[in-house]
Amino acid sequence: xxxxxxxxxxxxxxxxxxxxxxxxxxxxxxxxxxxxxxxxxxxxxxxxxxxxxxxxxxxxxxxxxxxxxxxxxxxxxxxxxxxxxxxxxxxxxxxxxxxxxxxxxxxxxxxxxxxxxxxxxxxxxxxxxxxxxxxxxxxxxxxxxxxxxxxxxxxxxxxxxxxxxxxxxxxxxxxxxxxxxxxxxxxxxxxxxxxxxxxxxxxxxxxxxxxxxxxxxxxxxxxxxxxxxxxxxxxxxxxxxxxxxxxxxxx
DNA sequence: CGAGTTTGACCCGCGC
DNA sequence: GCGCGGGTCAAACTCG
Numbered sequence: 699x700x701x702x703x704x705x706x707x708x709x710x711x712x713x714x715x716x717x718x719x720x721x722x723x724x725x726x727x728x729x730x731x732x733x734x735x736x737x738x739x740x741x742x743x744x745x746x747x748x749x750x751x752x753x754x755x756x757x758x759x760x761x762x763x764x765x766x767x768x769x770x771x772x773x774x775x776x777x778x779x780x781x782x783x784x785x786x787x788x789x790x791x792x793x794x795x796x797x798x799x800x801x802x803x804x805x806x807x808x809x810x811x812x813x814x815x816x817x818x819x820x821x822x823x824x825x826x827x828x829x830x831x832x833x834x835x836x837x838x839x840x841x842x843x844x845x846x847x848x849x850x851x852x853x854x855x856x857x858x859x860x861x862x863x864x865x866x867x868x869x870x871x872x873x874x875x876x877x878x879x880x881x882x883x884x885x886x887x888x889x890x891x892x893x894x895x896x897x898x899x900x901x902x903x904x905x906x907x908x909x910x911x912x913x914x915x916x917x918x919x920x921x922x923x924x925x926x927x928x929x930x931x932x933x934x935x936x937x938x939x940x941x942x943x944x945x946x947x948x949x
Numbered sequence: 950c951g952a953g954t955t956t957g958a959c960c961c962g963c964g965c
Numbered sequence: 966g967c968g969c970g971g972g973t974c975a976a977a978c979t980c981g
Contacts, residue, residue, distance in 0.1 A: 803954060805973060
């Protein structure tokens, strides 16, 4: 995108108050156009973010809940069910949602409406822990997965996380896990306290610690991913093209 | 050798 | 009643 402000200001031979007022007026108009473009971008960012958070396919929370109810598993009905949208981390074993617990995989299925396999895990952090977890990738963005937790841990969060496999050594996982993540199936999983534990949204504002280099890198990665996801959106491109076209027409 | 993963088979509930 | 699909089991396999 080409901005003419600098060229206007630096153009030789422009003298006098009228000329400066003319420049100021043009700059104001230019500023208005840029504001409008920012507004368009903001509205599309909100739309896109809502789509990602509400979800398509299994990321449509209502559809997912109705599906869970339709399955009608008694065990599921009687236990606490939590749906968590999380940014997955690629490891040698595939997509991993790092939540501080140790999980043992006991099955994998390819479901009808999603080509990415759904993995089934049991908590192995504590003896006889009844908690199960299902993890399935998103159709449109493999870096995002939906994890479904069933049940309540009969033990605390493992303290020696450095020895556990699939454990995020950088995550300080407190005992408010259940309060923060174990929401009922009918409640929204998009609570602010969730996003402080898991990197659930694309918003850079969810970062809780920007004081370290690592956090800054994560922030930059988030912004890059955000930009990448925006540029993939055809409606976003159309909006930008429309705004640019209007700017050209008005000049 | 033990712990974890993979994967095909089986079970069970639901919709038609 | 039957077929479909999700969830679980368990034997085989892998890895440290």
